[in-house]
Amino acid sequence: MSSPSKPNDGAPVVSNFIRNIVDADLASGKYAGRRWSGKPGPGPQQQAGQPDPAKIRTRFPPEPNGYLHFGHAKSICLNFGLARDYGGQCHLRFDDTNPEKEEQEYVDSIVDAVKWLGFDWGPNLYYASNYFDFMYEAAEHLITSGNAYVDSQTAEEMRATRGTLTEAGLDSPYRNRAPAENLDLFRRMRAGEFADGAHVLRAKIDMKSPNINLRDPAIYRIRRATHHNTGDRWCLYPMYTYAHPIEDALENITHSICTLEFEDQRPFYDWLLGKLADGGLLARPLPQQIEFARLNLTYVVLSKRKLIQLVDEKHVDGWDDPRLPTLVGARRRGFTPEGFRRFADMIGVTKADSLIDMSVFEECQREHLNESALRRIAVLDPLKLVIDNYPEGQEELCEAPNHPQKPELGKRPIPFSKELWIEREDFAENPPKGYFRLFPGNKVRLRYGFVVECTSCDKDAAGNITAVHCNYFADSKSGTPGADNYKVKGNLHWVSAKHAYGCEVRLYDRLFTVPNPGAGERDFLLDINPAAKQVISAQLEPALREAAAEDRFQFERHGYFVADRADSRPGAPVFNRAVTLKDSWTKAK
Numbered sequence: 001m002s003s004p005s006k007p008n009d010g011a012p013v014v015s016n017f018i019r020n021i022v023d024a025d026l027a028s029g030k031y032a033g034r035r036w037s038g039k040p041g042p043g044p045q046q047q048a049g050q051p052d053p054a055k056i057r058t059r060f061p062p063e064p065n066g067y068l069h070f071g072h073a074k075s076i077c078l079n080f081g082l083a084r085d086y087g088g089q090c091h092l093r094f095d096d097t098n099p100e101k102e103e104q105e106y107v108d109s110i111v112d113a114v115k116w117l118g119f120d121w122g123p124n125l126y127y128a129s130n131y132f133d134f135m136y137e138a139a140e141h142l143i144t145s146g147n148a149y150v151d152s153q154t155a156e157e158m159r160a161t162r163g164t165l166t167e168a169g170l171d172s173p174y175r176n177r178a179p180a181e182n183l184d185l186f187r188r189m190r191a192g193e194f195a196d197g198a199h200v201l202r203a204k205i206d207m208k209s210p211n212i213n214l215r216d217p218a219i220y221r222i223r224r225a226t227h228h229n230t231g232d233r234w235c236l237y238p239m240y241t242y243a244h245p246i247e248d249a250l251e252n253i254t255h256s257i258c259t260l261e262f263e264d265q266r267p268f269y270d271w272l273l274g275k276l277a278d279g280g281l282l283a284r285p286l287p288q289q290i291e292f293a294r295l296n297l298t299y300v301v302l303s304k305r306k307l308i309q310l311v312d313e314k315h316v317d318g319w320d321d322p323r324l325p326t327l328v329g330a331r332r333r334g335f336t337p338e339g340f341r342r343f344a345d346m347i348g349v350t351k352a353d354s355l356i357d358m359s360v361f362e363e364c365q366r367e368h369l370n371e372s373a374l375r376r377i378a379v380l381d382p383l384k385l386v387i388d389n390y391p392e393g394q395e396e397l398c399e400a401p402n403h404p405q406k407p408e409l410g411k412r413p414i415p416f417s418k419e420l421w422i423e424r425e426d427f428a429e430n431p432p433k434g435y436f437r438l439f440p441g442n443k444v445r446l447r448y449g450f451v452v453e454c455t456s457c458d459k460d461a462a463g464n465i466t467a468v469h470c471n472y473f474a475d476s477k478s479g480t481p482g483a484d485n486y487k488v489k490g491n492l493h494w495v496s497a498k499h500a501y502g503c504e505v506r507l508y509d510r511l512f513t514v515p516n517p518g519a520g521e522r523d524f525l526l527d528i529n530p531a532a533k534q535v536i537s538a539q540l541e542p543a544l545r546e547a548a549a550e551d552r553f554q555f556e557r558h559g560y561f562v563a564d565r566a567d568s569r570p571g572a573p574v575f576n577r578a579v580t581l582k583d584s585w586t587k588a589k
């Protein structure tokens, strides 16, 4: 279908160390003779035929214990992007080994988010919990082959004998239990004979290993908790580090890509799969774990703990708050899947930790929005403009292009009448130097409409300007021959007051005021940007009344906006600002 050099989203594929590994593996025929591991069961083993040696398999393995964020988007684009570019497959797999924290609500939102980003797992949607039977059998195999034992020390004792980075650990007094005794205890653990925490099953590797992850890691613990998928069937749950490699192997994953913090786990990953393959429970070649640097972004937090805190303490309005770097938030904000994919392509993957500037992300979004969003007119801070010499009751249509770079998208009519809304900042009674907009005696063009000359303004008792007056030149209409006779410097946007759609608009901005919120010991909540959400009443061109939820527009001179998918009603959309037209952060602050 596609070759490694296939462009995606218009950008040429830039090679990276992971692609180099994939290329080498395919060239060396590493996967020739590959077959499914395990019994036909709930995983892809039930698919007809053996796996194709020319096809890679990757996976995105979220734990359903929270909403996905921008960091996950990097991993999703990487895993699904590799599968797409190499004509392979990417599985969506829920790593649901921790029953206390996991919920169906999270499963549903993750499914939606991955789809929204534009990726498709086909039939390959799996759950770690589907493999609990196999994992249990594999544990019995480790016990009978002398590679695992039941430890009856308390959690406290185990911690105390684990050693440190510089000191070896100590063997548990239970380490040399006979396999038959271990097996008996393990089966009784499963049968529910013991209290939570009374015993754990540990891999028997090496308490003196310089890698702490190899010091007899726990692989099963007793937990009486109801699982979102398996209910109360189990009171014994596998540890993530044990479950994950087995899931990969059962699904015939070729390249198991994870973030750098798992690098020290790789020896255990290989140890475990090696033992199970030696015992005939898994087929070789086995999956290979590859680590890459996680996404860190300025002006946001991506830690699950901090995101939960922001939501729970109501610093934001829920998980889909457009200020949050969650994918549900991004969607409401008006960011686009294409923008995310572009961003992922642009930052690439490396092994070196780095901090990406938020402006890089925003620029990717702007680029795609600029190409795709239709242009509309919005007055965000309305001030009345009265055209004194325009006949009372008269109205006419002006024409505005839907996209200046894409004439094929056509034009739309916008009504013009005697009273218009203009931006408050587009009038100055006493203009500063170099001000080309409206002030008494100055002429400007009302964009797509007429040239007007400002005459005066009205004020209230407090001296606030309440309306501006002008006269228009009837022969100056844009698109008519007379238009060229008028040379003016200012070109202002407007909407007809009588026809305008007045509605709520939310101006969103970055959630934090500093690049690295909570740097050092500082409480990150102190860095929240109080101006990250401003709610205003705006006057929009009438066509916007018909906008459907999630329609995105460029409001000329202002930025990119979307009809909010949560709060819009048919015929009454409200709009969220995704991003301004230009970056005001990099230079100004």
Ligand code: ATP
Pocket (backbone or CB within 6 Å): 060, 061, 062, 063, 064, 065, 070, 071, 072, 074, 075, 257, 258, 259, 293, 294, 295, 296, 302, 304
């Ligand atoms: P937890 O602490 O609950 O494990 P997590 O953010 O790692 O949090 P997972 O559901 O385990 O959440 O993540 C799913 C996948 O997304 C993992 O493969 C993980 O490595 C990847 N991932 C998570 N955060 C980032 C990030 N900031 N950049 C890139 N990938 C990430």
Ligand code: MG
Pocket (backbone or CB within 6 Å): 063
């Ligand atoms: Mg994780």
